[in-house]
Amino acid sequence: MKESLSIVLRQLYPKGTHVLKDVSSNDFMPLDLSTNNPGLEGLDITQADVCERYINRLLEASGKKVAVGGYLEKRSLYGSSERFQNEAIRNIHLGVDFWTEAGTPVVAPIAGKIHSFANNSDFGNYGPTVILEHLEAGITFYTLYGHLSLESFTLWSEGKEIEAGTVIGILGTAEINVGYAPHLHFQIIEDLNGFRGDYPGVCSEKDFKYYAKNCINPNFLVQLPC
Ligand SMILES: [Zn+2]
DSSP: OOOOHHHHHHHHOTTOOOSBTTOOGGGEEEOOOBTTOGGGTTOOTTSHHHHHHHHHHHHHHHTOSEEEEOTTOBBSSSTTOGGGSSSSOEEEEOSEEEEOOTTOEEEOSSOEEEEEEEEEOSTTSOEEEEEEEEEETTEEEEEEEESBOGGGGGGOOTTOEEOTTOEEEEBOOTTTTTSSSSEEEEEEESOOTTOOSOOOSEEEGGGHHHHHHHSOOOGGGGTOOO
């Protein structure tokens, strides 16, 4: 029987790896953007500047560089965007977010090749996005990096081989990323289901079971408590 992707990756990367250049897990501060966080009461975090001020205040108080978290978190971050209206409410987050300064270089946590990329530029989407394809222990899977900058496109061509630790993008500003405080959205995806340069980063309650299984918990890989 084929091992599960989670087990394979845990065996290959028992100490985890990194997605931000020159940042270690000592620089991380856990961030709760769930609807259960009382600290968010009265704050409209769908506004990028409000969200950024909230996060920066916490970072300053903690003395850390990067606010991280969000896998399977139920959020009120997506409510006002037209992108998330007229459909079942999608508010469960399928990746992990790294909230830090625009301009921060993003690196490939593991080797692979560039599968596809796109500028998903409708408001509330990912903005510039790249997807890497990986093959480990006979399992093909993908990692997605969203909310990057326009200059990141100069680093991308389909099929380009990428070594672990190579810079694969630069974090974008709210204007480019499109409408969020600067952060990296990182997601592991087993079956891309035909998507190219894009894949849902949030899901509805109704589809939770499928997406939670197809987008495994990435925390162990980036040295976060699971
Ligand atoms: Zn995200």
